[in-house]
Amino acid sequence: MVGWLFSRVSRCAMLVLGALAVAGCQANFPGGGARTVSPDRAVPVAILLPYGSANAGDSVVAQALEDAARLAIGDLAGVRLDLRVYETAGDATIGAAAATRAVDDGAKVILGPLYADVAAAVGVAVANDNISVLSFSNNTSVAGGNVYVLGNTFENTADRVISYATTRGRNRIAILHANDTAGNIARAAVQSATSKSGATLVAAIPYELSQEGVFNAVPVVRDAVREAGANSVFFTSAYSGALPIFAQLLPENGIQPGEVQFMGLARWDVPSEALSLAGLQGGWFALPDQGLSAQFDSRFQAAFARAPHPLAGLAFDGISAIGAVVRDAGEISPASLTQPSGFAGVNGVFRLRADGTNERALAIAQIIDGQVQVISPAPRRFGTPGF
16 A cells, blocks of 8 residues: 555654555564453453654544544444553653553553554563554564554565566566665565566666666666566655656656556555556556445544544454454454454455464556556455455
8 A cells, every 4th residue: 555654764663555665673572372351341452552742643643543443343243342542652662661551451452553663662561461462563574473563564565466467477577676775675575576476586776765866777777677678667666756757767768668567566546646647557556445445434434524544444454353353262362363264354354474464455456548447356355366
């Protein structure tokens, strides 16, 4: 998913919706244990949100996440959850203290926090209490042990796009990425997906993230694509980065989208101006099930008289997953949270992996005459084409 970046690159912050990668920080903590619960009684659930942050935008996101969580609780059948809100101020130390207090207050599971470094600190703080942490991050460097990431990851998006490309014969792939921590995280995700799909990585082309660096990279990219015989170029940048420049200059320098398939890690329909870029016509990118997303947007709008923040659905998904395992398993544990059948999310089905990462259903879309057309629908269950 794309374009909405809540990152603090210097402190391994959360990346949102697939725009750019963020600096990673590796956390080390033991795996979570089981917490037995009864669906006949209200189960205390702590939600850690960045209320109190010096960044005004954090409070906006926090309110959207809280509202979505409460909306999800209203949908639960045969399960009662007692949602308790704790402020983190977007700070790792404050977040860890809040998590400890939540456990002391009786919380059986933690939903949140938002930022990856806060999630890592929270995971460590409650690891010995058999508490699972369902964070809103998509930074896989903090996934594992008792911490799960709910956000759509680069790996998940890259797997879907590359897998589709391979089935269409676009299996000689050149990656175009910024020469920084963010770009290298993105490159690694695409490289891994390429290897798993059986495609061939013929070139990985870095560029300096500056106007001069992007302009200077164009002839290098052109020559590398031609010499390597690439039949597709995978862009890791979003519209807010180098993508518009490459989309214009590569065709002008002989790399035509009709001959070489352009595809991306970010969503190319956000902002809508991206759809008009001539170089992106015919390009492929991944996005969630738009029908399901529209349903959630409509419900949220009706309930709170405003459109949901793009992250709001993560809180809804987290509550849905917690409610499902409470009802069906009677415990919140790694085994119940990582059940193979997964859960129904507001953007499609998803499941959590034992390594703390996730798989989310995504569609493949193509830009045709400035419009988005879905060319491979998002699967509605696991084990079907697209997974």
